[in-house]
Amino acid sequence: MKQDLIENDSLSVKKQTQAGDQSASLDLTIAAPVDETVDAGHRKELSELLKNIEWLKSDDAGYCELCNATIPVARLEIVPHIRVCINCAAN
Numbered sequence: 001m002k003q004d005l006i007e008n009d010s011l012s013v014k015k016q017t018q019a020g021d022q023s024a025s026l027d028l029t030i031a032a033p034v035d036e037t038v039d040a041g042h043r044k045e046l047s048e049l050l051k052n053i054e055w056l057k058s059d060d061a062g063y064c065e066l067c068n069a070t071i072p073v074a075r076l077e078i079v080p081h082i083r084v085c086i087n088c089a090a091n
């Protein structure tokens with residue numbers, strides 16, 4: 001009887017170890033290197049986005065950098081890192 005208890009304990013410890021191994025390999029998958037081109041693109045977009053956060057705090061916020069026209073909020077919601085109106089972006 002006592003022997004059975006010991007075996008059960010070691011079995012549950014083994015199961016816990018296996019679960020731990022699975023999460024360890026999951027961490028490796030998340031930390032896996034991403035494609036450098038994709039990474040560079042995201043970094044550029046992020047830096048433009050961060051610049052625009054500063055811009056949005058300033059008095060120039062919401063006005064086209066080139067023609068000073070008002071940039072619709074809907075446009076900024078779709079392309080948050082943009083600083084020119086739709087007309088200037090097309091030119």
Ligand SMILES: [Zn+2]
Pocket residue numbers: 064065066067068069084085086087088089
């Ligand atoms: Zn413009």
